[in-house]
Amino acid sequence: MDSSQPSHLSPGASGALRRFAGWLARGSVGHPMLEGVDYWEELCESPSQMEICFAIFANVLELDEQGEPVNEKHAEHRAAAWLYRYCTGELPPGEPDIEPWECRLH
Template identity: 40%
Template sequence: MAKLSEDLRAGIRFFAFYLANGTLDLELLDGIDYRPALLDSGSTLEMVFTIYTNVLDVDEDGLVDDGHAQYRVAQWLRRYCDPSYVVEPPFEEWETRLASP
């Protein structure tokens, strides 16, 4: 069975750190403490990781470019915490599609 690349494991680890630390995309989320929203219900955190993993770019060598994935998560969190925020471009269905077990 194949293992996740070291770069992918590091990307997920850093994403989780920034998310939990309240430092995910400081520019877009300036002044918004989204962390309590992550505890509102399991589905909030579930959607955060769904968007991150659906949008995440991993090349054939296992190298990760997750800047866009983190930004899309930040947009989703901003909209969740601030209903007046307009996500541009709007989310496509594949970005928010939950994986089946």
């Protein structure tokens, strides 16, 4: 392993993942985009969709040289846009389509 590469998530990256999980579980992810959209029931019935939601957040999240997140709200927004499309069948108005790289499972 390259010694210049950290072996653990930075506190900021770990916090970003924790916050995203909390927002998702409380039903407040992407607020106000998903207001009135009951996504929790949909995700509970299809765990693989929750996996994709987390993949989008993680794939879009960018880290600086110290491993700290620089675009956490944007990553949350893209995951929320995907949830909106999953639950309603369409993207929110003005939202660009979800790119294949955003939802790729690694």
